[in-house]
Amino acid sequence: MKSKISYKQNVLESKVATVTSGGHWFNVTRKVVDDFVPGLLKKQDYEKLVLTAVTWIESAESLALILYFVLVFFTPYWFAAGVALGLYFFWFYLKSAFVTITMTPVLKFLNHDALQIGVAAIALSMLGIEGNYAGLLFGIIYFFLFKVGLMRLLLDRIEVKREREGLQLNDRVLKMVLIRYSIYEDVTPPEVTDMEEYLKDSFLKFKMKNQKQKK
Numbered sequence: 001m002k003s004k005i006s007y008k009q010n011v012l013e014s015k016v017a018t019v020t021s022g023g024h025w026f027n028v029t030r031k032v033v034d035d036f037v038p039g040l041l042k043k044q045d046y047e048k049l050v051l052t053a054v055t056w057i058e059s060a061e062s063l064a065l066i067l068y069f070v071l072v073f074f075t076p077y078w079f080a081a082g083v084a085l086g087l088y089f090f091w092f093y094l095k096s097a098f099v100t101i102t103m104t105p106v107l108k109f110l111n112h113d114a115l116q117i118g119v120a121a122i123a124l125s126m127l128g129i130e131g132n133y134a135g136l137l138f139g140i141i142y143f144f145l146f147k148v149g150l151m152r153l154l155l156d157r158i159e160v161k162r163e164r165e166g167l168q169l170n171d172r173v174l175k176m177v178l179i180r181y182s183i184y185e186d187v188t189p190p191e192v193t194d195m196e197e198y199l200k201d202s203f204l205k206f207k208m209k210n211q212k213q214k215k
Contacts (some may be wrong), residue, residue: 009054010124011047012032023153024054026174039187056095058109061146065116068142069123077135084142091168092155099176101184108154144150158194189207 010021018026030046040049064084071080106188119141127136145151 008090008107009051011050013046018050018140020050020054022054023149024057024170025168026050026053027168028171028172028174037182037187039186040178041183043185043187046180049177050174052181053170053177053212055080055104055108055111056099056173056177057152057170058111060088060091060095061149062107062110062116063091063154065146066110066119069119069139072123072127072132072139077132077138080135081138082143088146088151092152096172097171099173099180120147139164 006027012019012021013029016027016029030041033046033049034041064087067079067087068084071083077084120139124136124139124143127133127139
């Protein structure tokens, strides 16, 4: 395995996949990227591309948590909780369609632990002072579901079982990151259909290898 520390997470690469220390799995390697976007890795670090995808993946929790702590002071707690949860599911499943380079620094800022913990601490304290105990309870629950990542872990397990023969959500996000950066760096963009088929094939081969090893 190759490893390199980038920002706050390690990026580990094997022959068939890439995983971060934050638990984000991609069925992609440097070779896959170089095959479909020749020349991109000469201009952008592989670790940076992966962690850009991680930023978008983790943004679902950040946006939902911050939205809840804003809305709960202006709307009923149940409405704030419902809208935040709805945004989370919407962004979790469709975020790859919104990937842009210009928005990445904004999401990286919103993902920052200090910001989220600070917002949560202030908001929870104010809810307690105001006597909004229902809003406080939902705030605590959402903090553990989103900030700790419990919701993502649950949905990731469901997605792995549901998409046994399809391209997983993390891979879709990374695919869009590669496309955006290929355009930004003025290198040949990947053929989206072929790349998706290649990733599916790589994923299936990896699963078959794991099943044989378990036997």
